[in-house]
Amino acid sequence: MTGQGPEAVAERHHEGAPVVPQHLSTSAFGTDHPIGVAVLGMGNVGTEVVKILREHAEEMRQRVGAPLVLRGVAVRRTGVDRGIPAELLTTDAEALVGREDVDLVVEVMGGIDPARALIGAALRAGKSVVTANKALLADYTGELAAAAERSRADLYFEAAVAGAIPVVRPLIQSLSGDRVDRVVGIVNGTTNFILSAMAETGADYHATLAEATRLGYAEADPTADVEGYDAAAKAAILASLAFHTRVTAADVYREGIARISAEDLETAAAVGCTVKLLAICERIPGELSVAEGGKDRVSVRVYPALIPLKHPLSSVDGAFNAVVVEAENAGRLMFYGQGAGGAPTASAVMGDLVMAARNKFYGGRAPGESVYAELPIAPFGDTPTRYHVNLQVADRTGVLQAVAGEFADHGVSISTVRQEGHGAGARLVVVTHHAQESALADTVAALAELESVTSVTSVLRLEGTEE
Template sequence: MTTASPRPIGVAVLGMGNVGTEVVRVLTDKAADLQARVGAPVVLRGVSVRDLSRPRGNVDSAVLTDDPASLVTRDDVDIVVELIGGIEPPRTLIRTALQAGKSVVTANKALMAVHSGELSEAAAGSNVDLYFEAAVAGAIPVIRPLIQSLAGDTVNRVAGIVNGTTNFILSEMDETGADYDEVLAEAGRLGYAEADPTADVEGHDAAAKAAILASIAFHSRVTANDVYCEGITAITSDDLAAAKKFDCTVKLLAICERIDADGAERISARVYPALIPFEHPLATVNGAFNAVVVEAENAGRLMFYGQGAGGAPTASAVTGDLVMAARNRVLGGRGPLESTYASLPVAPIDDVPTRYYVSMQVADRPGVLEQVAAEFAKRSISISAVRQEGAGENARLIVVTHRASDLDQSETVAAIEKMDSVIKVSSVLRLEGTND
């Protein structure tokens, strides 16, 4: 008695940039391995590209098309891999594919940070998979551990460095003492920064990833619009030099955590540059690498570290999702559904307790520190450390506070800026990674 060969799993790839090229290469070069892992042949049915006239290496021209809409409903396509990026047309293409009964794998953080609810509902309605591991931190497995490995635990905090461009810039500034503009130009020359780096350096890329992480970790829908966001463009080499004197460095952090506000549990989701102590595990993550630290009630602190971007690393996460979706097709099942049972509200940044680092240029005369300290005391903000530097026109005062509401901290800084004895508030940063 012979057993019938399993039906091939047809795959359509939308987009053939750096990541798409790597995914197509894996589908072609590793076909035998993929078949063994999936339990059925995984066959590339089509690849959509913008320009059919461009050479595509060893890719069979017969599978190329400039009409992605024609691929997502084809009968011989079981899984659609979306690597175009942006909101439209990917949103429409993915929704159409899901409604047509196709499973979808995407690396599109911008889309998932805004429309994950809508697309998850479409996937559930068709009983198919929607996977997006590559949307956060490239090759680093973060989403699947949160959804599956920690499904029986309570996650309290997720914090990480999730943008390689900004981490490279801050690391270089810290190591060389160069200014922001100089290092940004170098990042562009090395290929770490896009021609238009706005989404990275203003924190929008990290904010999209924070929304995805918060949604999964806390079983609540969080969108990019819910995430408080600051970038790194105002960070100076002086800030990094001053941070070292407090045994800290500066990193752009994406922070998602449960907070208790007046007895009610809420979510905080925020992105900003912050001081972190040298002993914190994220302080040693340098260059274009990413890392995410997860803190759970029973599992404790877990850290995920690795390449956060690039064609091959991101393609690794995409093909991992592809294998999972293909296995589910062969076995007749599907992966975990979206979980939003908690529906926790997102707290405004004003309600979030933080520590502050405030650097100011001050008049070189007696009583200035007392006047500044009095402004913090008015709002019951405790000062942790004070450092005075320079003299004359270069007199500088640095204050580090204990934890207080962001609103009280920001109101205090605003009041200090109006003081006659304060010439200029040079820098205001938050301090993370401590228990104070």
């Protein structure tokens, strides 16, 4: 048998065997100490999490180093067969979180209250938390992160953005040594399904929404999705991570898709584009931020926009999600996959749960909140973007000159102008260069007042171009 002296250790290391430092060779819990898990909520995601914990217990033990033991599941009502022993179910979530044999809390109940109080109580007690609650995190990450920091607990939330797609951890860890300039994504499956179906079938918004509801892609009350609230919450989380600046949902400019028409999709196809609801998190360079003394600013917005068919997000159809991250050194990275659903979201939850359990077992910690940059949030009117404007106009001499004059008067440069039709059906399609949102909005308002303009039929922003 090989000796155990320094020479033997060096020999084994040379042969490729791992050498574990002595301070990492034993667990903070002990090899036989189970790690107790409480699950709050048993909807689609909670049901899948409980299923994985019970059916793959041995595999989870191997991955963590200690058994993960389900201590209980908080539900709204008991007496319903949920496929697990009745003694594991409770309506007293507060008591479950406070149990001494609970080390980790998984929150998948959603909503602000009582989730906020329950997560706060768990963190203050030194219990690590895994949550999929984007609405809560969009407004209260600072409060929860501070509680985690004080008690040296972990707060994980990969599942809060884009379901199974790993994008939170890459922003926190993989790109922590890089400078992120832009994050843009399709982060709501319901709206992407609706827009994709409209483009494919030519049906209008209301008919497509009804079909999405029938198929289960839209909730009975789809407001959070179609009005952009869900995407705005996720955008706030992504921007906070990308730019080391605390961003809340209130900082996000938001527009939904209810005003998108079948004609808008036809127009987009005619110019080699499609329409997507985008969450855009962008660093505005200091040289464009004179009002802030030359300091970089952060712009966060959610709205439907034209994107060229050559852009990687244009091919993301149906209920799928995708996020593109642009970093100074890493360049463009794209994360794509299922952004919602019980099993995909549970996959992200379990990934966080394993990480949190390992930290409990070995005595480590996840990275805490990073908001050192404290970049100011740019007013939406200061955000540079491009517009695609459709105008119904009178077919007579001087119309183009009058329209072009309004753009020039407001400091907006025109990239292209195209006339379609004649007579009563005459139409001008104007595409601008980048300009501030406030200037573009003022231009559109002025165009609507022109005698030669019958109507401004549609106004869409244009994203994803090199210009």
